[in-house]
Amino acid sequence: MAEFQKPAYITELGESYIGNSLELLETLEDESINLVMTSPPFALQRKKAYGNEDQAEYIDWFTQFAVLVKKKLKQDGSFVVDFGGAYMKGVPVRSLYNFRVLIKLVDEVGFHLAEDFYWFNPSKLPSPIEWVNKRKLRVKDSVNTVWWFSKTEFPKSDITKVLAxxxxxxxxxxxxxxxxxxxxxxxxxxxxxxxxxxxxxxxxPPNLLQIPNSEATSLYLRRCKQIGIKAHPARFPSKLPEFFIKMLTDEGDLVVDIFGGSNTTGYVAEQLNRRWKSFELSNEYVAASTLRFLPDSSTVEYLKETYENVLQGQSVSLNDPTAFELT
Incomplete structure (x- = not known):
């Protein structure tokens, strides 16, 4: 097992780490995770601030994470991945990268496709601009594919927890x-x-999940604005991880997000009384994600202090407002 490192911050039930998920996953015991719920950077043609791989290299890049996830999942565990759609470069033709990832993870890595889900975001802006807004050749892309992978044919699952x-x-x-x-x-x-x-x-519920991504007034965004920092540009709505965490885990189970971003998954897991770990490369995104967990009574000065401490590499406990550095 790889060398353990200190978390960037801890809460009552979880830990957030700054670093490469390939290295951080190695620090966990084999067959110890109940659910990996994540949304990796998509294979887009244009590079984004949060980082994304070229479409041609994406499948191999993502597969290395999947291989390690399979090793760390419990036998009845699940791996749920949200993939956004993409177009081929310069033409109004869809990329098949998300479907190629699906086939490779089943045929070569050994996962089972427990079920395919489709997240419909009715509030998504028209895109891509070239083919939708300018030339008006395509309708807007408002559905993400969400693949539910499992190690066995019968992963832990209970749909009575997510009845509509x-x-x-x-x-x-x-x-x-x-x-x-x-x-x-x-x-x-x-x-x-x-x-x-x-x-x-x-x-x-059906496997078409209609969840708007329109959290313009969320606590996380308000607090980012209060202390003058940029919020993560590609957050998924809390109801997406909430659905799968409820359906695929029990209280006390371990939920991991290997592309943590603003740590929506960790925050939802905490609310649902699940243990969690979040891995993210960007220290800025991890520092900003502390704003999700701080008390409602927190002053702007305290928000800033917590953010700066994590940004500068301190290991912070969010359980104790009077003490920052973990020993």
Whole structure:
């Protein structure tokens, strides 16, 4: 196992580290992680501030992380990855990089595709500009692919933890099935009967997750503005990791994000009483992510002090407002 390093900061349930995930994963025990939930830099044609690989090199680059993740996952653990779509350079033709990653991780690394999910972001701005806004040749790209990988065919999973609220119509049906539904045989010959009248606590969610990414007034963004720093430019909404953390883990389980960014995954895991670890290369992004965890009563001066201490390489405990440096 690789040499242990101090976390950039700790909370009651988690630890955030600055460094390369390939090295940091090696410090963990084999078969110790319940869920790796992450959103890596996408294979885009234009380089972004948060770092992204060239499409041609992306598949091999990402596979090295996947191999190590598989080693560190428990036998019933899961690996959930959010990939954004991309176009080929200079033409209105879609890249297949996210599908090629999927096939390679199954065929060569040995993962199973437990299920494919599609995250629809209704608030996403029209893109790419060239093909959508200027030439008007394509509709806006508003769906990300989210692959749920597992080590075995039967990973830990419980969809009763992520049931969707019933619609008003369904509530009326449950209250009085006879009034709203008459059992009939379908053309296929299947007789549904009166099973629709049973209250199961909610409806089974589809694999199309409609989650807007429009947190313009979130605590994290407000605090970044308060202390005059730039927020991470590619955050995913908290409800995305929340869905998978609830469905695929229990309280006390370990959740890891290998491309931590602004540490949305760690923050959600903390709220759901899961242990967590977050790995991120950028000390600026890690320092800014402390703003998610500091108390509501924190002054601007305290926010700045915490941010600067982490930025300068101190190892900080966010559990004790009076002490910064960890021993």
């Amino acid at each position: 609220p019933y619609s008003d119509r369904m509530k009326k049906l449950i209250e009085d099935p006879e009034k709203f539904y008459e059992a009939k045989e379908r053309p296929s010959g299947h007789n549904i009967g009166k099973s629709f009248g049973k209250d199961n606590g909610g409806s089974i």
